[in-house]
Amino acid sequence: MLDLTRIREDFPILSQQVHGKKLVFLDSAASAQKPRAVINAMVNAMETQYANVHRGLHYMSERTSDAYEAVRDKVAGLLNAASRDEIVFTRNGTESINLVAYTYGRAILQPGDAVAVSEMEHHANLVPWQMLRDAHGTELRIIKITDAGEVDFDSLEQTFADGKVKLLAITHMSNVLGTYTPVERLAAFAHAHGAKILLDGCQAIVHRQVDVQAIDADFYVFSGHKLYGPTGIGVLYAKRDILDSMPPFLGGGDMIASVSYARSTWAKPPHRFEAGTPAILETIGLGAAIDYVENIGFDAIAAHERDLTDHALNVLSNIEGLKILGSAQDRGGVVSFTMRNAHAHDIATLLDRQGIAVRAGHHCAEPLMGRLGVTATARASFAVYTTREEIDALGQGLQRIKQMFQ
Amino acid sequence: MSAEIYQALIMDRSRNPRFAGRPATVDAMARGDNPMCGDRVEVFLHGAEIRHEGKGCAIMTASADLMAEAATGKTALEIATLHAAFKQVVTTGEAKPELGDLNALAGVWEYRSRIRCATLPWDALAQALEHDRFKCDHA
Numbered sequence: 001m002l003d004l005t006r007i008r009e010d011f012p013i014l015s016q017q018v019h020g021k022k023l024v025f026l027d028s029a030a031s032a033q034k035p036r037a038v039i040n041a042m043v044n045a046m047e048t049q050y051a052n053v054h055r056g057l058h059y060m061s062e063r064t065s066d067a068y069e070a071v072r073d074k075v076a077g078l079l080n081a082a083s084r085d086e087i088v089f090t091r092n093g094t095e096s097i098n099l100v101a102y103t104y105g106r107a108i109l110q111p112g113d114a115v116a117v118s119e120m121e122h123h124a125n126l127v128p129w130q131m132l133r134d135a136h137g138t139e140l141r142i143i144k145i146t147d148a149g150e151v152d153f154d155s156l157e158q159t160f161a162d163g164k165v166k167l168l169a170i171t172h173m174s175n176v177l178g179t180y181t182p183v184e185r186l187a188a189f190a191h192a193h194g195a196k197i198l199l200d201g202c203q204a205i206v207h208r209q210v211d212v213q214a215i216d217a218d219f220y221v222f223s224g225h226k227l228y229g230p231t232g233i234g235v236l237y238a239k240r241d242i243l244d245s246m247p248p249f250l251g252g253g254d255m256i257a258s259v260s261y262a263r264s265t266w267a268k269p270p271h272r273f274e275a276g277t278p279a280i281l282e283t284i285g286l287g288a289a290i291d292y293v294e295n296i297g298f299d300a301i302a303a304h305e306r307d308l309t310d311h312a313l314n315v316l317s318n319i320e321g322l323k324i325l326g327s328a329q330d331r332g333g334v335v336s337f338t339m340r341n342a343h344a345h346d347i348a349t350l351l352d353r354q355g356i357a358v359r360a361g362h363h364c365a366e367p368l369m370g371r372l373g374v375t376a377t378a379r380a381s382f383a384v385y386t387t388r389e390e391i392d393a394l395g396q397g398l399q400r401i402k403q404m405f406q
Numbered sequence: 407m408s409a410e411i412y413q414a415l416i417m418d419r420s421r422n423p424r425f426a427g428r429p430a431t432v433d434a435m436a437r438g439d440n441p442m443c444g445d446r447v448e449v450f451l452h453g454a455e456i457r458h459e460g461k462g463c464a465i466m467t468a469s470a471d472l473m474a475e476a477a478t479g480k481t482a483l484e485i486a487t488l489h490a491a492f493k494q495v496v497t498t499g500e501a502k503p504e505l506g507d508l509n510a511l512a513g514v515w516e517y518r519s520r521i522r523c524a525t526l527p528w529d530a531l532a533q534a535l536e537h538d539r540f541k542c543d544h545a
Contacts, residue, residue, distance in 0.1 A: 341421070343463035345443055349517055350412065361443040375444035375461055404412065405464075 021355025029381030041288035096221035111137030149326030177326030229289035333382035411513030425474030436533035470527035
């Protein structure tokens with residue numbers, strides 16, 4: 001099991017107070033806090049080892065390039081990618097999906113082909129496909145979810161029945177319902193129907209060991225900042241042959257093989273997709289974050305979060321008038337709920353007065369809110385540093401709010 | 407729990423609004439949407455009456471109700487002045503005696519993300535008045 005006391009000491013911000021109360025941070029699914037190791041890695045790079053990458057012939061540039069490229073190996077290891085060249089650095093998960101929509105979407109998908117997403121996607125995995133549809137003439141299809149918040153396989157079958165779907169773009173873990181999708185099964189299904197699969201792993205990567213080869217994922221995306229790393233760095237994994245087939249996204253320095261006034265040729269992946277000076281410091285920070293979680297180990301992280309989620313479901317379901325959204329068999333450390341007579345915003349503000357940070361709103365999943373018949377929910381989400389006591393504090397806070405709004 | 411914005415008046419007006427509901431006939435109306443949270447309010451004008459209907463948090467509902475009360479019987483210009491003064495109150499936290507019960511919302515100034523909840527109905531009212539004027543001009 002985890003040494004929670006030590007882990008909490010690794011995160012300096014957790015000793016902060018909010019409105020004179022101890023900070024209870026239950027909003028890690030929006031963005032996680034950063035351990036000292038990540039902070040130090042970035043500060044250390046700036047203080048001792050920094051220059052632009054892939055350019056200078058001087059010592060600092062070479063050392064910085066080494067540090068930057070070493071993170072590509074770490075990410076390849078984290079995902080168990082077959083090659084480091086399958087790892088493209090982006091700004092965040094959203095940019096990764098946009099990159100795929102813009103390049104693979106326009107060059108490989110043909111007008112009339114369909115992209116399928118589920119009803120429980122974050123806007124990041126919906127809007128880029130709407131934009132592709134409008135610009136390129138692809139179709140966008142929505143796969144239903146069950147009331148429990150799981151992928152409806154009947155709907156999946158129907159969506160693929162006419163053979164037009166060429167890409168299934170779906171979350172690996174819902175940021176609203178906490179549902180893990182059965183990704184191996186979905187990948188096999190997509191491949192059997194002649195489609196590729198893109199997985200939005202922004203939530204899942206934090207809580208579970210991800211093996212893109214075992215899943216047989218064609219694309220896998222995530223953000224650094226939810227994985228205890230800095231903002232401004234994201235990852236796109238794609239199989240080598242797919243990346244090879246894709247034209248560039250942004251043009252500029254670093255992504256070319258040769259340039260003349262008349263024309264340019266493109267670098268090989270992954271550099272083809274990394275135009276301009278990258279987020280060097282943030283990438284180094286992501287490397288430290290990966291070391292940090294791998295050091296703790298995903299088995300221990302997953303066990304801890306399962307325990308927290310079970311505890312939270314238990315505590316919250318004992319509050320009369322509180323409704324938990326979704327009841328998937330396989331769910332992670334994200335619990336969304338509504339409370340009779342109390343709007344999610346009021347809940348969040350009143351919890352904040354007690355030092356408890358939760359998210360309230362539509363969680364960048366507006367259509368899903370409509371599907372669930374709510375306008376907004378409150379959401380508590382858990383991380384490696386979350387304690388059972390914090391969930392108890394949430395429960396007590398909610399009891400008090402319930403009394404106010406009864 | 408000492409969140410001073412959730413005082414008795416706010417809780418009462420959110421639970422039992424006095425000016426809620428769409429009138430049978432409507433001269434003008436406008437909708438306010440907060441894309442951040444999905445709050446929605448509709449403000450209706452019918453003669454001298456102002457009514458609101460919506461789905462949202464306690465702050466938004468109470469604000470809409472107190473607004474309807476305060477604005478009833480006032481001219482568009484007076485309402486615009488009140489609107490401006492109200493915005494000042496909710497962004498600075500400093501009450502203005504002439505605003506009466508509307509000062510109950512002053513506490514939202516501390517919660518930047520909630521100021522919009524308080525001003526949403528006012529923006530909708532301003533729009534409804536604008537629609538009303540437009541209609542009259544072209545009648």
